[in-house]
Amino acid sequence: MTDIRHINCGTLLVPGYPTVVCHCLALIDTDEVVLVDTGIGLLDVRDPDARLGRELIDAAGFQFNTWDTAVSRLESMGVDRSRVGHIVLTHADPDHAGGLADFAGAQVHVSDEERGHVESGHPRYVQRHFEHGPRWRTYAADDNATSWFGLPARRIDLPVDAEVLIVPLPGHTLGHCGVAIAQDDGWFLHAGDAYYLRAELTDSHHPAGQLAAARADDDAKRLESLATLRRIVNDHSDEVEVCGYHDLNELPAHCVDSDKPD
Numbered sequence: 413m414t415d416i417r418h419i420n421c422g423t424l425l426v427p428g429y430p431t432v433v434c435h436c437l438a439l440i441d442t443d444e445v446v447l448v449d450t451g452i453g454l455l456d457v458r459d460p461d462a463r464l465g466r467e468l469i470d471a472a473g474f475q476f477n478t479w480d481t482a483v484s485r486l487e488s489m490g491v492d493r494s495r496v497g498h499i500v501l502t503h504a505d506p507d508h509a510g511g512l513a514d515f516a517g518a519q520v521h522v523s524d525e526e527r528g529h530v531e532s533g534h535p536r537y538v539q540r541h542f543e544h545g546p547r548w549r550t551y552a553a554d555d556n557a558t559s560w561f562g563l564p565a566r567r568i569d570l571p572v573d574a575e576v577l578i579v580p581l582p583g584h585t586l587g588h589c590g591v592a593i594a595q596d597d598g599w600f601l602h603a604g605d606a607y608y609l610r611a612e613l614t615d616s617h618h619p620a621g622q623l624a625a626a627r628a629d630d631d632a633k634r635l636e637s638l639a640t641l642r643r644i645v646n647d648h649s650d651e652v653e654v655c656g657y658h659d660l661n662e663l664p665a666h667c668v669d670s671d672k673p674d
């Protein structure tokens with residue numbers, strides 16, 4: 413049985429918006445630990461200006477704290493980083509891929525479209541996050557193709573008990589995907605940045621939607637993906653539990669820092 417643990421691997425104080433988090437998952441099996449997204453990395457914390465640049469730091473409101481990284485969160489759960497053999501990325505934006513270098517030996521599973529977008533040198537990505545040479549494993553539309561509630565999906569090859577799929581939800585980035593994890597009684601879907609705040613699922617005019625539109629590579633596709641997600645939430649709430657990456661209110665209470673360790 414694969415246990416899903418929720419971990420907060422970063423905090424962003426976007427000017428004019430509520431505090432948002434970097435809600436990653438650790439899928440814990442007997443021997444293996446798989447991360448879904450990696451948050452802000454230790455190298456980012458050590459030298460933010462050189463790694464990310466002041467302009468990006470100020471625009472996105474990155475906060476840098478060693479305890480607010482995947483390595484520290486895993487350690488506090490008694491999990492050494494050496495156990496992380498695989499990482500699944502929803503997409504490769506700097507607040508999701510910053511921790512990749514902290515798990516340099518891990519295989520990094522991502523959609524073929526997203527890897528291509530990174531390789532194209534698109535300015536939204538921080539190329540320093542990939543300088544260590546991640547062990548990419550990419551999935552194109554017909555690789556391990558399957559269907560998930562009527563949506564095209566791709567099965568991820570992982571040495572864990574649970575079936576794990578990436579489900580394309582493009583628009584935020586061209587290769588953005590949700591990550592679906594089979595559970596005994598249904599599915600858990602990490603929707604990545606398909607929405608910033610959960611309220612966007614019920615309020616089409618939520619102000620966070622304006623930020624999402626501005627950050628989208630393809631806003632028409634983003635809105636289509638949001639509509640798809642609404643359908644999943646409305647029609648399959650008894651079978652699918654959904655969380656996003658940034659909404660503080662979707663983190664289980666025990667993951668929210670009431671008293672900062674440092």
Ligand SMILES: [Zn+2]
Pocket residue numbers: 505507508605657658
């Ligand atoms: Zn993000």
